[in-house]
Amino acid sequence: MITVIWDTWLKPGTEREGLRLTRQVWSDMRSFDGYISHQIFIDQDDPGHIIALANWRNRADADAVREKYKDSEMIRQFTPLLARPRERWTTCEDQAS
Template sequence: MIRVLIERHIAETLESAYEDRARRVLQQAVSTPGFISGETLVDSNDPNHRITMANWRSAADWDRWYHSPERRELLAELTPMMDRDEIITVLQHSDMP
């Protein structure tokens, strides 16, 4: 299993429009093979900073979703609402004891 951390920063006044579209992205991801679970959090010091944590069965499953036409189409609606590029970090469990 891997965990994917997605950070986005929303432009001022676009929070509600962003929420609607971001919910659609997560709903589409939920039905994607390999998706396990996910949640979106709001930075308590910056309400426009959103972090989504998603668990995927494998890096290959995540990669397939990341490059899918469905995600690209949905992200095309989100990108204009962000004032920074999204930051994606793929995490895996360490082999350390």
């Protein structure tokens, strides 16, 4: 299993719509092969900062879904709300800890 971390910064005034679209994107992910689960975190000091952690069966699944979904209507709606491009990290848990 891998965890993909998405770091999102929204433009001021778009926080409500950005969170709504973030929730919709992750709801959509449930229908893709390899998706396991996700969590969304909202920065309490800056509600325009959202971090999503998504668990996938493997990196190939996560990368394939990213490629399929990147031109979706949801992403077309979401992109103009971004203060800067989203960052994405693909991680695995340290099993020694």
